[in-house]
Amino acid sequence: MFLSLAWRNIWRNPRRTAVILAAVVIGVWCMVFLGALMRGMMVEMVDNGIATLTGHLQIHRKGYQSDPVIENSMRDPGPASKALQDSLPAGSHWTARVRVNAVANNARHNAGVTLVGIDPACEAKVSFIGHAVAQGQYLKPDDDYGIVVGQALLEKFETKLGHKLILMSQDTGRQIASRAFRIRGVFHAQQRATEKQFVFVTKAAAQDMLKLGSGISELSALLPEAASPQKAADRLRGELPGAYEVLTWPQLLPLIKLYLGMMDSFVVIWYVVVFVAMGFGIVNTTLMAVFERIREYGLLKSLGLKPWGIIKGVMAESFFLLLIGAALGNALGLATVWALSYHGIDLSALAQGAEFFGMGRVIYPEAHIKDILTANLVVFILGLVVCLYPAVKAARFTPVEALAHT
Amino acid sequence: MSIDLRMAWRNLWRNPRRTLLTMSAIAFACVLLVFMLSWQFGSYETMINTAVKVQTGHLHVEAADYQDRQDMRLVIKDPQAVTKMVQAAPGVEAYTVRANSFALVSSQERTYGILVVGIDPAREAKVSTLKSIVRQGSFLEPGDHEGALVGRLLAQNLQVKLGDELTVLGQGRDGSIAALVLKVRGIYSSGMDDFDRSSIQMGLQAFQDAFTMEGAAHQVVAICQSLEEVAGAKAYMAAHLPPQKDPGLTVLDWKQLMPGLLQGIEMDLVSGIIFYIILLVVVTFSILNTFLMSILERTHEFGVLMAMGAKPGRLGRLVVMESLAMNLLGVGAGMIMGALITWYFQVQGIDLGAQELMAQYGIVGRIYPRLSWLSLLSGPAVVFVMTLLAALYPTRRLWKLRPVEAMNYA
Amino acid sequence: MPIVQCDHVNKTYRQGNIQVRALREVSLEVDKGGFVALSGPSGSGKTTLLNIIGGLDLADSGAVVVDGESLEQMSQTQLAEMRLQKVGFVFQAYNLVPVLSALENVEFVMLLQGVPTDERRKRARAILDAVGLEGRHDRRPRELSGGQQQRVAVARAIVSNPAIVLADEPTANLDSKTGQGLLEMMRQMNQERGVTFIFSTHDQMVMDFARRLVIIRDGQVVDDRVKG
Structure with missing residues (x-):
């Protein structure tokens, strides 16, 4: 009875209700959609970061993170491998890498690169490189002189598949080691910077060239989706002696972590800003509805309705208004996300700009429960709070002044 | 009313x-x-x-394609002719000449492949903030043939401090081996990580000698009184470029230098x-x-x-x-x-x-x-x-x- | 020469699904300087007739001529112009603009007519004095009594020298003493300035004041007499 009265009251002035609903619907729609867009951007950024030779967690010899040079490599990866084997959840993949700074040369050009020695089979399950080779072929395990380079590097060096590329780096004896490789494959990455930075050879080739023996720079692991990198890292720390450091991706990618934090607060600020914009409308409309019905409230009061009853009535109206608006807004928002999630939003026109901000070339919006809940909570809680003002106003009219009002 | x-x-x-x-x-x-x-x-x-202040300046005159290829053979053969013209361009506040080459730089401990930049200390100080961000030691003096400036992060990576020696090994303009030893005179910090770990600066004269530049350079960098002046200065420079064939010269503004x-x-x-x-x-x-x-x-x-x-x-x-x-x-x-x-x-x-x-x-x-x-x-x-x-x-x-x-x- | 001529006027309203014949074949002439009351029970059609004469509403058939101008072919804009120049209205509920003072309410009509400011002000003050509102020119409607508000309404209606003033139940909201004062004032305006008044009313006092009484019932004129 009380709710149905509120419901009917909303539709006493359908046009007014429609206009304020439009404001709420557009507001919620944009909150949901833009929230998903930003979440998509963040997820993309994180995924990209994790796939670009980071993984969910890494094990290094202690000190490697702050000074990633060959002296700080793990001489014997055995214990760390075993720890991974023992404590990572089923479905995890990991791989060992050699990673050093190097200089790449050919007859005409030279540039600084990161030389990565990989175990081709294991690596393919952990990082992007396994499915990124667009020309030629991926490394074979026994290929001691093959190298896979990025498209951008290939262009910069004015070279092509099958040609030679010489790599120079410091070996464990602090001598300059150099070796000529042949370009077997060319990979494409989300960012040109990645294509310019990394060159891949087999782990054995790198170890041989750098006189590393069976040493490696890092072990990188990818966990199944549901597993928590933090927990896995804690378990690993328990198993490994202090000579190792176990780092999770937020520690490995501190900038991305910072960026995520900033985006998170930005999303909430944006929600509140949009809410304020529609909040003025909600208060105003409710206030108008209340003032139009002063006589009615007077009558109800003289019939014995308590002020609290009136407050409840007004709040119920606002609640319905918010409910319809939020329902439609969420539906539209999710529909937009769904429509765009297949092909994504292509930023190729601004590719360099996107790269500048560390984003991929295509953004796929992703609706996360958390974001949608936050948006709706902001709308409902703040919506009801601001409607307290007209509600209390309505409850304060004394029957006599209400009935005298024309 | x-x-x-x-x-x-x-x-x-x-x-x-x-x-x-x-x-x-x-x-x-x-x-x-x-x-x-x-x-x-x-x-x-x-x-x-x-x-603009840390790196690129407002305008560059350089060989066509140099921006894309960073090939050290794409040079300005006669930097004096270019600087004379740049000086005359309207709105230009200061200019300097730079030469760059990628090289292996080693300290006693470490080796890194980085960009070696030859700068004209007196002019550079008027164009970029380099002089003002030297936090340890001092900026290069004109005529210092063996001094080098190193970014904070690079110094950390190389494990060098003021006065330490750096060995530079690279390729000259003519393909010959360029080798020289430099002393760390100053360590700078711009706050931009990329800049602070990717290059060292040395005297232009010494650079030209070591890399057999034969008096050539790669960039004439100009800074204008304000952003608004850039278009005018660029147009003037483009119209008055000294003739040079193979490669020809070109003028680039900051937007072209930093498209990202x-x-x-x-x-x-x-x-x-x-x-x-x-x-x-x-x-x-x-x-x-x-x-x-x-x-x-x-x-x-x-x-x-x-x-x-x-x-x-x-x-x-x-x-x-x-x-x-x-x-x-x-x-x-x-x-x-x-x-x-x-x-x-x-x-x-x-x-x-x-x-x-x-x-x-x-x-x-x-x-x-x-x-x-x-x-x-x-x-x-x-x-x-x-x-x-x-x-x-x-x-x-x-x-x-x-x-x-x-x-x-x- | 009659100032208002209605010839076989018919008007039917739809009220939901019901057709209401508000006026049937009404013919009526009012001479210049008349002081005429249209009377009859509620729903007899007197207000409709008043609205049609004033160009607020158009007849379905029949001819209406006001001050020599035929209304049936006029557009809404032309009707508005006609009302502005020739017709003054007085309503039962006064209907003054609440945010304007008495003086401004009166001025407003002349503003619409494009009368220059000085003349407007002078005429508005004179007419307010004439309707007995000396010293109350700057009051807002809510600061005036009902009778005073209605006097402002009358002043507003006659200030632009219209051919006719149409008053719809002008005394219905007033007590009899105030009503009588208002009617005396209107009669005075009629006699001194020659303004034609047509009332719709069922107030006996208005009928007594009127020099001609037209009785309407079920949309038809059933009686029309000129009093001594």
């Missing part, structure tokens, strides 16, 4: 609560836009200035504008009801005025004047508040607390929003137009009104 105006003004305050709320919504949108646009423009300016920065700014601006449009649409719908209601609830009154012979256009004018007053008050208040808030932060600066992150984008230290006519006026102007449209929309009703029905309207 005419009766029309007085009527509009008094009508405005018939429902002061509603009017104030509506004006607040308008003002809110204006404050937000003024502040956010000032913020964006301010940070862009900082980003551009930092990048420009596109990044464009992207930030575009996404900002999308946010603002959405916000404005929500605000517009939010205040549309006020205008709708103020016409609906006066239907009876309009009927009477029509009976007296007032035509819809006349009543429309009245209503529009009313909404215009509300609009102008809201926009005005919003602009004043927006300007004050922006101005406060323009003086105080804003600390986002994410220094490492901002440094990535060339923002070192606080962000200072920059109030300009553009940031002050453009947002509120759009708010004004949208509000005006929201106010005009319900006036259509006046033309459908018939006096008798209007007077019977409850």
Whole structure:
């Protein structure tokens, strides 16, 4: 009875209700959609970061993170491998890498690169490189002189598949080691910077060239989706002696972590800003509805309705208004996300700009429960709070002044 | 004041609560836009200035294709001819000559492949901030043939300190081996990680000798008195380039030198504008009801005025004047508040607390929003137009009104 | 020369699904300087007739001529112009613009007519004095009594020298003493300025004041007499 009265009251002035609903619907729609867009951007950024030779967690010899040079490599990866084997959840993949700074040369050009020695089979399950080779072929395990380079590097060096590329780096004896490789494959990455930075050879080739023996720079692991990198890292720390450091991706990618934090607060600020914009409308409309019905409230009061009853009535109206608006807004928002999630939003026109901000070339919006809940909570809680003002106003009219009002 | 105006003004305050709320919504949108646009423009300016001051300068004269290929054989054969011309260009404040080569740089402990830059110390100090960001040791003296400047991060990576030796091994312009030993004279820190770990600076003369440049250089870098002067200076330089064949010379401005920065700014601006449009649409719908209601609830009154012979256009004018007053008050208040808030932060600066992150984008230290006519006026102007449209929309009703029905309207 | 001529006027309203014949074949002439009361029970059609004469509403058929101008072919804009120049209205509920003072309410009509400011002010003050509102020119409607508000309404109706003033139940909201004062004032305006008044009313006092009484019932004129 009380709710149905509120419901009917909303539709006493359908046009007014429609206009304020439009404001709420557009507001919620944009909150949901833009929230998903930003979440998509963040997820993309994180995924990209994790796939670009980071993984969910890494094990290094202690000190490697702050000074990633060959002296700080793990001489014997055995214990760390075993720890991974023992404590990572089923479905995890990991791989060992050699990673050093190097200089790449050919007859005409030279540039600084990161030389990565990989175990081709294991690596393919952990990082992007396994499915990124667009020309030629991926490394074979026994290929001691093959190298896979990025498209951008290939262009910069004015070279092509099958040609030679010489790599120079410091070996464990602090001598300059150099070796000529042949370009077997060319990979494409989300960012040109990645294509310019990394060159891949087999782990054995790198170890041989750098006189590393069976040493490696890092072990990188990818966990199944549901597993928590933090927990896995804690378990690993328990198993490994202090000579190792176990780092999770937020520690490995501190900038991305910072960026995520900033985006998170930005999303909430944006929600509140949009809410304020529609909040003025909600208060105003409710206030108008209340003032139009002063006589009615007077009558109800003289019939014995308590002020609290009136407050409840007004709040119920606002609640319905918010409910319809939020329902439609969420539906539209999710529909937009769904429509765009297949092909994504292509930023190729601004590719360099996107790269500048560390984003991929295509953004796929992703609706996360958390974001949608936050948006709706902001709308409902703040919506009801601001409607307290007209509600209390309505409850304060004394029957006599209400009935005298024309 | 005419009766029309007085009527509009008094009508405005018939429902002061509603009017104030509506004006607040308008003002809110204006404050937000003024502040956010000032913020964006301010940070862009900082980003551009930092990048320009630390690295690229406003204009480069260099061999065609050098920018893309960074091939050390693409040189300016006669730097003097170019600097003479650059000096004469209008708006140019200072210029310097640079030569670059990629080389292996080793300390006793470590070896890194990095960019070695030959600079003219006296001129460089006037073009870039390099001299002022030397935190340890000193800047290069003119004629110092074995001194080098090293970025803070690179020094860390190489494990060198002031006075330590660096061995540089590279390839000369003619393909010969270039080898030399340098001493660390100064360690600088720009706050931009990339810059601080990717290059060392040495004297131009010594560079030219070691890399068999035969007097050639790679870039003549010019800085203009202001960003506005760049286009003019560029046009002059392009028209007066000294003849050089194979490769020819070209002039590049900062936008061409840092396409990523420009596109990044464009992207930030575009996404900002999308946010603002959405916000404005929500605000517009939010205040549309006020205008709708103020016409609906006066239907009876309009009927009477029509009976007296007032035509819809006349009543429309009245209503529009009313909404215009509300609009102008809201926009005005919003602009004043927006300007004050922006101005406060323009003086105080804003600390986002994410220094490492901002440094990535060339923002070192606080962000200072920059109030300009553009940031002050453009947002509120759009708010004004949208509000005006929201106010005009319900006036259509006046033309459908018939006096008798209007007077019977409850 | 009659100032208002209605010839076989018919008007039918739709009220929901019901057709209401408000006026049937009504013919009526009012001479210049007349002081005429249209009377009859509620729903008899007197207000409709008043609205049609005033150009607020159009007849379905029949001819209406006001001050030599035929209304049936006029557009809404032309009707508005006609009302502005030739017709003054007085309503039962006064219907003053609440945000304007008495003086401004009166000025407003002249503003619409484009009368220059000085003349407007002078004429408005004179007419307000004439209707007995000396010293109350700057009051807002809510600061005036019902009788005073209705005097402002009359002043507003006659200030532009219209051909006719149409008054719809002008005394219905007033007590009899105030009503009588108002009627005396209107009669005075009629006699001194020659303004034609047509009332719709069921107030006996108005009928007594009127020099001609037209009785309408069920949309038809059933009686029309000129009193001594």
